[in-house]
Amino acid sequence: AQSVTQPDIHITVSEGASLELRCNYSYGATPYLFWYVQSPGQGLQLLLKYFSGDTLVQGIKGFEAEFKRSQSSFNLRKPSVHWSDAAEYFCAVGTLNAGNNRKLIWGLGTSLAVNP
Amino acid sequence: NAGVTQTPKFRVLKTGQSMTLLCAQDMNHEYMYWYRQDPGMGLRLIHYSVGEGTTAKGEVPDGYNVSRLKKQNFLLGLESAAPSQTSVYFCASSARLAGGPYEQYFGPGTRLTVT
Numbered sequence: 001a002q003s004v005t006q007p008d009i010h011i012t013v014s015e016g017a018s019l020e021l022r023c024n025y026s027y028g029a030t031p032y033l034f035w036y037v038q039s040p041g042q043g044l045q046l047l048l049k050y051f052s053g054d055t056l057v058q059g060i061k062g063f064e065a066e067f068k069r070s071q072s073s074f075n076l077r078k079p080s081v082h083w084s085d086a087a088e089y090f091c092a093v094g095t096l097n098a099g100n101n102r103k104l105i106w107g108l109g110t111s112l113a114v115n116p
Numbered sequence: 117n118a119g120v121t122q123t124p125k126f127r128v129l130k131t132g133q134s135m136t137l138l139c140a141q142d143m144n145h146e147y148m149y150w151y152r153q154d155p156g157m158g159l160r161l162i163h164y165s166v167g168e169g170t171t172a173k174g175e176v177p178d179g180y181n182v183s184r185l186k187k188q189n190f191l192l193g194l195e196s197a198a199p200s201q202t203s204v205y206f207c208a209s210s211a212r213l214a215g216g217p218y219e220q221y222f223g224p225g226t227r228l229t230v231t
Contacts, residue, residue, distance in 0.1 A: 032218070034219060036222075041225075042224060042225075043120075043206060043222035043223055043224045043225050044159075044206070044208075044220075044222040045222070046219050046220075046221075049219055090158070090159070094218060102147060102210065102212075102218045103149075103161065103164065103174075104220060106158050106159045107158065108156065108157065108158040109158055
């Protein structure tokens with residue numbers, strides 16, 4: 001079955017430290033992969049996406065992610081975290097079901113706290 | 117260009133009452149989705165639509181109905197609200213692109229409390 005796992009429910013980092021959020025997926029075909037961010041009380045905003053080509057993708061707000069097919073992973077990274085990065089982060093994989101209807105399978109999210 | 121908008125932003129219902137949540141998008145997207153978000157459970161798909169006049173069930177459709185009479189609008193109805201439907205509801209839309217990618221664009225959410 002298709003699934004997305006975000007192993008870390010909650011992560012705390014110090015401002016200025018580097019960050020890596022993990023995402024593992026289970027999907028039979030070439031996946032479309034996404035990272036979204038949700039600030040408190042807000043909707044979800046797309047950070048970056050991967051669908052083909054270069055396995056290292058750049059996103060907004062200084063984030064990047066690397067697709068590793070051999071590890072079924074799509075980890076999100078940022079070299080230096082800012083206090084404003086405190087938020088919930090969701091990884092998702094795109095699927096095509098039998099009717100060619102496109103849905104996203106979501107991880108449960110990782111909550112990021114940033115210490116000053 | 118407002119993107120995806122949702123009304124209302126907040127609502128408190130008594131058990132058994134009904135209500136409709138409205139989602140509107142101005143991006144001419146074919147696909148629209150309704151999710152609910154509960155602590156520790158991530159996003160769960162309630163219903164979705166692949167075009168005007170079509171709807172389909174997601175993973176948690178019970179207790180909800182939807183309609184897509186116009187391409188830009190997607191309505192979510194609760195006929196008889198229950199406390200278990202207390203949640204934050206998000207609407208999203210995406211374009212129909214051959215082969216993808218097909219990122220979803222989200223509205224700001226509706227916080228619903230059923231007492």
